[in-house]
Amino acid sequence: xxxxxxxxxxxxxxxxxxxxxxxxxxxxxxxxxxxxxxxxxxxxxxxxxxxxxxxxxxxxxxxxxxxxxxxxxxxxxxxxxxxxxxxxxxxxxxxxxxxxxxxxxxxxxxxxxxxxxxxxxxxxxxxxxxxxxxxxxxxxx
Numbered sequence: 001x002x003x004x005x006x007x008x009x010x011x012x013x014x015x016x017x018x019x020x021x022x023x024x025x026x027x028x029x030x031x032x033x034x035x036x037x038x039x040x041x042x043x044x045x046x047x048x049x050x051x052x053x054x055x056x057x058x059x060x061x062x063x064x065x066x067x068x069x070x071x072x073x074x075x076x077x078x079x080x081x082x083x084x085x086x087x088x089x090x091x092x093x094x095x096x097x098x099x100x101x102x103x104x105x106x107x108x109x110x111x112x113x114x115x116x117x118x119x120x121x122x123x124x125x126x127x128x129x130x131x132x133x134x135x136x137x138x139x140x141x
Contacts, residue, residue: 004076016077022068029061092135099129 007015033054036047049057071077100106103125104118113121 005074007075012075012077015071015075016080019068019072019077020080022064026061026065026068030058033058033061088135092132095132096129099125099132 032045033049035045036054038045072079102121104113104121107113107121112118
């Protein structure tokens with residue numbers, strides 16, 4: 001398409017968010033389809049597609065990526081800008097919450113843990129929290 005299509009600011013912001021979500025979903029699809037059954041420590045994706053299907057899906061992802069790029073370019077959509085610091089602070093705050101909710105006290109809603117198990121869970125979770133504090137400590141002026 002030639003030329004830029006002007007949109008009102010609210011519509012441009014909404015489409016910018018849509019384009020970002022599409023881009024993120026396409027990244028995830030490429031990651032899953034390219035992994036082909038490789039395992040992580042806590043999860044495994046079982047291979048269910050043939051190589052032909054996988055190639056077809058990846059071609060579709062590539063075509064969608066191009067169409068999304070065209071959408072961004074032709075409508076002059078905004079690029080979201082973040083700093084490393086914002087991303088690290090957001091991720092560490094999220095991890096902190098998850099870990100705090102995983103202590104024996106945080107899991108009380110699931111019932112009481114036997115004292116020995118509670119101490120061991122807390123020891124392990126606190127080890128992770130202490131390591132996470134390194135992000136907070138190194139991010140202070």
